[in-house]
Amino acid sequence: MEHAVAIFVDGLGAAAATSGILTQLEGRIFALLYLHEYPLALEDVATSLGQSKSNISVNIRGLVDWHLVRRVRVPGSRKDHYEAATNLWRVMQEIMERRFRWNVRQVMATATETKRALAAERGAKKAARDQAAFLTARLDPLLTFFSVLDAAISAINQGQPFSPATLQSVLPAPIARVGRGT
Amino acid sequence: MEHAVAIFVDGLGAAAATSGILTQLEGRIFALLYLHEYPLALEDVATSLGQSKSNISVNIRGLVDWHLVRRVRVPGSRKDHYEAATNLWRVMQEIMERRFRWNVRQVMATATETKRALAAERGAKKAARDQAAFLTARLDPLLTFFSVLDAAISAINQGQPFSPATLQSVLPAPIARVGRGT
DNA sequence: CTCTACGTTCAGAATTTTCTAAACGTTCGG
DNA sequence: CCGAACGTTTAGAAAATTCTGAACGTAGAG
Numbered sequence A, B: 001m002e003h004a005v006a007i008f009v010d011g012l013g014a015a016a017a018t019s020g021i022l023t024q025l026e027g028r029i030f031a032l033l034y035l036h037e038y039p040l041a042l043e044d045v046a047t048s049l050g051q052s053k054s055n056i057s058v059n060i061r062g063l064v065d066w067h068l069v070r071r072v073r074v075p076g077s078r079k080d081h082y083e084a085a086t087n088l089w090r091v092m093q094e095i096m097e098r099r100f101r102w103n104v105r106q107v108m109a110t111a112t113e114t115k116r117a118l119a120a121e122r123g124a125k126k127a128a129r130d131q132a133a134f135l136t137a138r139l140d141p142l143l144t145f146f147s148v149l150d151a152a153i154s155a156i157n158q159g160q161p162f163s164p165a166t167l168q169s170v171l172p173a174p175i176a177r178v179g180r181g182t
Numbered sequence C: 001c002t003c004t005a006c007g008t009t010c011a012g013a014a015t016t017t018t019c020t021a022a023a024c025g026t027t028c029g030g
Numbered sequence D: 001c002c003g004a005a006c007g008t009t010t011a012g013a014a015a016a017t018t019c020t021g022a023a024c025g026t027a028g029a030g
Helices: A003-019 A024-034 A042-049 A053-065 A088-121 A126-158 A164-170 B003-019 B024-034 B042-049 B053-065 B088-121 B126-158 B164-170
Strands: A069-072 A081-084 B069-072 B081-084
Touching: A003 A024, A003 B088, A003 B126, A024 A042, A024 A053, A024 A069, A024 A081, A042 A053, A042 A081, A053 A069, A088 A126, A088 B003, A088 B126, A126 B003, A126 B088, A126 B164, A164 B126, B003 B024, B024 B042, B024 B053, B024 B069, B024 B081, B042 B053, B042 B081, B053 B069, B088 B126
Parallel strands: none
Antiparallel strands: A069 A081, B069 B081
């Protein structure tokens, strides 16, 4: 593997590992494909990354599910070939939609469920009623907050993907470089 | 532990486990504290969650570092007591700032580093120069995209925390468009 | 100063996750 | 149909992580 590509693969792998969105290996696979002009066969990916074919097979499927990687047919070959998505805005929308939002709703469902359990308790004693009032006072703002997050995600995801040029124009001033070395 | 609280603890724990931001146990600790009006001692947390004190000690420290939980002194007692943050907006700003943004910069640093390596290679042959041009064509939009993300995080984090009332008012009419200015 | 109640550290146990290689199923060229 | 070239499944190995209990350090009460 070329030196520059190796650096990118390592760096993106490390970033993915701490992202909570992708695993390190998924990050590495994506990085490798992202820096290849033409689709790579499963086996090429495996040998490039020093992993077994079975492991790549399993992990690349996750990337395909998330639309970070596309499977393409290459005329002369029977092998499966893969290429990385290049529309980063759309990739982010997908991740927002399918992961972040799912999490947000999980929290909302939990809060709602908790309120339901609370209502079902029907405490007759004053202490129990006070307790229920307190719990509601905690649960309601949480529910509101996550509802707003949910709405914000909707708003973002209904927008059209930006082109690189548009993105460029949004940037205020050149960001100072941050030397977060690996 | 009360039934309603148990449901909340389990639910938030599950959400945290898949969030990539907190571990399940951190989620459970936060949930427990969030639904308690008065600070809990380390030991109370441990027994409520069925974990060893040492494990809670380690995991609660992470929450304190992230300002999701505050350590407070309780006059009559020598024990450490903890209470959950209730300002969810501020909590989210903190997480954005310290985790998501850090990740974004990691990617930017990687892309920059890769370009540097590319420049250092100084390929004389035509094929090498073509390859370098292609890699640059992939790296530059990525760099731009993540710069925009970085700027967006700045914008969000420079805003004042919303009050629950304000959040509520934002809810009915979803945000129509993502602003382009600061 | 001593004794005790606490939180923290740490070595290793328990559990979970990741990875491999062999077995298997499928497709396609002959 | 056959055989070879594939990708996938899966049982278990390897590695990473989470968790515990004992040892340790510390601060405050007496």
